[in-house]
Amino acid sequence: MPNGSLDAHLFGKKNPLGWSSRYKIARGLASSILYLHEEWEQCVIHRDIKPSNIMLDSNFNAKLGDFGLARLMDHELGLQTTGLAGTLGYLAPECISTGKSSKESDVYSFGVVTLQIATGKKQGDLPDTNSHTGLIEWVWDLYGNGELLSAADGKLNMEFEPKEVECLMIVGLWCAHPDRSLRPTIRQAIQLLQFEATLPRLPMKMPVPVYNAPITSSLSSGDQSITHTINEMGR
Template sequence: MPNGSLDSYLFGMSYSLSWPVRYKIAIGLASAVLYLHEEWEQCVVHRDIKSSNVMLDSNFNAKLGDFGLARLVDHELGSQTTVLAGTMGYLAPECVTTGKASKESDVYSFGVVALEISCGRKPVEAKADPSKVRLVEWVWDLYGKGQILEVVDMRLNTEYDEKEIECLMVVGLWCCHPDPTVRPSIRQVINVLSFEAPMPSLPSKLPVPMYFAPPMNMCRFSYTSSNFTGSSVKDRTQCSCTTCSTFNSSSAGSSKALLKLNKAVV
């Protein structure tokens, strides 16, 4: 893509995207996820939605790429249990504890990207003040205090539409709700961002997720994975237990269909 990836503009370059371009990218990304979840012949769970996988064409239209971790799911099933995969900071909490990837976990990842677009920072900043280390927690805390605009990316220099940026951040928090049953569908996200539906009213404090912890010996994790070409890809988390290796080999048959879809989406 002529303009590279979204993360390079949010975190790497001195040049900053204007707010109208950022909002267009957010809606474009949501539209791509809608196609995957509801409009193709099978539901596709991407499992690695993040700003570095959002590519920008010459007009800064968003294109979702990298389907190396994607899985096909029947529409009526809605979710499937898989090997834990994705990028830390964008992973929904239930993925970490259960290994289950779903449309809801994709929506969580979209929510993190929405907050990145608004705040201009990564989901985890280890060197930040303790209250600001995790982006979702920091933004939710200020939302509860009625001060959500304090986290807006300073590089925007107040040159933004307050209604739009507040909407994107609140929708981002809604998508990042710890309870997957409370998260919106991606179609609901688009309706709110298009101001065709009201913004949600969220709790003033980030709810605490409650999950049963898996056995300690269930899996071992590493930060490498393999894409369709067989090359090693860092910055991902994948289980390396025997069961998951068996699953990976059984799911390889869907690769051709996903490659076909990849061309359609990008």
């Protein structure tokens, strides 16, 4: 993969990606997840979708890698107890509260990645460093205020297709909805990214997630594994 990881282009020292490459990568990643979720004989839950696991070939085609945490399950099954695993910041709320993974939790991770592709921001890169607002809530607030395009990565120098930026960020918010039952399937996300369906009307404010009792499990943070006691959390 001569162009390295998506992480290196978004947050590292490699040359920033232009908008057409970013949109192509988002669509390619979605197609990869669709294959895993629906097009193989069993459903593959990746469980660790993040920019550092997305590799780019010489034409900036996205290749999803690192299946060390992946699990197989039958297509008709829902949430499965697989043991809490993944990377902080990309884990769906229900994974944290139940330790169970699903196609919907992969879709959540995809949503976070698409927001990072559009904004060029990690959790700690938000404008107000003293705020407890996360990336998803920050973008959702801008969506509610009709200012979504202001979240676009400044490194793009305003050289982007506004409809595609809006589409990618709304898809990202929908995929990262705190309620797993209200997220789209990855196939629905692809239809939106191909402008084959109407964009959803999301709430003006990000819904408040509901968490169950705390659990203790191991999470990976960056390249390290940490033992993390997860307390009952709210926003």
